[in-house]
Amino acid sequence: MYNSRISGMGFFVPEKVVTNDDLSKVMDTNDEWIQERTGIQERRHVDTDQETTTSMGVKAARQAIERAGIDKDEIEFIVFATLSPDYYFPGPGVLVQRDLGLPTVGAVDIRNQCSGFVYGISLADQYIKTGMYKHVLVIGSELHSRGLDMTTRGRGVSVIFGDGAGAVVLSREEDPKKGILSSHLHSEGQHAEELSLIAPGMGKRWVTDILSDNDPEDTSYYPYMNGQFVFKNAVVRFSEVILEGLAANGLGKDDIDMLIPHQANLRISQFIQKKFGLSDDQVYNNIMRYGNTTAASIPIALTEAWEEGKIKEGDLVVLAAFGSGFTWGSVIIRW
Numbered sequence: 001m002y003n004s005r006i007s008g009m010g011f012f013v014p015e016k017v018v019t020n021d022d023l024s025k026v027m028d029t030n031d032e033w034i035q036e037r038t039g040i041q042e043r044r045h046v047d048t049d050q051e052t053t054t055s056m057g058v059k060a061a062r063q064a065i066e067r068a069g070i071d072k073d074e075i076e077f078i079v080f081a082t083l084s085p086d087y088y089f090p091g092p093g094v095l096v097q098r099d100l101g102l103p104t105v106g107a108v109d110i111r112n113q114c115s116g117f118v119y120g121i122s123l124a125d126q127y128i129k130t131g132m133y134k135h136v137l138v139i140g141s142e143l144h145s146r147g148l149d150m151t152t153r154g155r156g157v158s159v160i161f162g163d164g165a166g167a168v169v170l171s172r173e174e175d176p177k178k179g180i181l182s183s184h185l186h187s188e189g190q191h192a193e194e195l196s197l198i199a200p201g202m203g204k205r206w207v208t209d210i211l212s213d214n215d216p217e218d219t220s221y222y223p224y225m226n227g228q229f230v231f232k233n234a235v236v237r238f239s240e241v242i243l244e245g246l247a248a249n250g251l252g253k254d255d256i257d258m259l260i261p262h263q264a265n266l267r268i269s270q271f272i273q274k275k276f277g278l279s280d281d282q283v284y285n286n287i288m289r290y291g292n293t294t295a296a297s298i299p300i301a302l303t304e305a306w307e308e309g310k311i312k313e314g315d316l317v318v319l320a321a322f323g324s325g326f327t328w329g330s331v332i333i334r335w
């Protein structure tokens with residue numbers, strides 16, 4: 001058995017900055033409400049038809065591969081987490097294989113929304129642990145802006161989400177005390193519809209239903225979130241799964257050097273920070289600048305924290321996520 005470690009990281013966000021004031025020009029919202037409830041000041045939206053979830057993921061991946069110091073042909077497997085794929089099928093994993101010009105390596109797509117990256121790391125880690133692969137590319141990328149209801153009707157959701165991508169290369173680590181120590185995954189499908197996008201889906205509403213109804217009041221193809229219910233579950237599950245990860249390694253709250261939470265809401269991160277008695281330097285937040293980029297939020301934050309010198313060798317780094325499904329999880333890393 002081997003361990004895996006993050007050997008390279010990268011991220012990409014579109015250039016176009018959309019401020020809260022920009023949003024207040026197209027819907028009934030305001031900077032004060034958004035900042036007070038979410039901490040978000042601005043987010044990025046793609047500004048060209050050429051940019052897709054895959055193209056952003058590829059840019060982040062190129063940077064991660066370069067920083068890992070390997071040739072792209074050494075990547076043996078691709079894991080792509082997103083809720084906003086370019087196509088209904090095939091998923092973006094194979095598009096990355098094509099666009100990066102990789103050999104015919106395996107590619108898998110993960111549909112776990114805000115927890116997608118944590119699930120992806122866990123999956124990749126298992127392949128490396130068993131010795132099957134030495135280098136696995138894990139991408140989280142989202143293009144939300146084209147699919148949001150940018151009217152007052154959709155304001156409870158559309159002010160929150162932003163576009164962007166992050167990627168890491170996970171590589172074999174021979175030292176059992178270093179790298180990914182453990183990962184912890186959960187789901188509770190009972191609450192599937194509380195944070196969801198129902199259509200188009202074969203279960204209830206396909207594209208032909210939407211077209212034939214031609215109903216201007218139809219919101220089934222926009223994301224829906226029962227915000228307060230999701231918030232209440234998030235704070236509980238974040239705490240639980242971080243504690244679970246620490247306990248599995250015989251560690252406690254005081255051992256955390258850096259917590260990188262999924263950037264769902266600054267208030268959630270602050271709640272967790274307080275509960276775990278962490279300082280501002282021990283919790284990395286960038287939701288103020290990028291909004292919630294779901295599967296991309298952790299790899300973007302992780303890369304920025306590392307670029308800013310906030311993660312050092314030997315640090316205990318904790319990744320934690322909660323979101324649609326509900327799904328949630330944590331990853332405990334000795335850097």
Ligand code: UT7
Pocket residue numbers: 028029030033034037038114155156157159160225226227228229230231234263264265268292294322323324
């Ligand atoms: O990433 C996956 C996990 N996601 C989360 O964990 C998110 C969890 N939930 C949240 O972050 C918060 O619930 C939200 C930020 C989504 C919403 O905040 P809230 O404090 O729960 O607000 P609310 O939905 O209860 O809405 C309060 C009021 C409503 O007006 P009334 O009914 O009280 O008159 C909304 O219509 O705020 C109104 N409102 C807005 N007003 C201005 C909703 N969205 C907006 C808006 N601008 N954008």
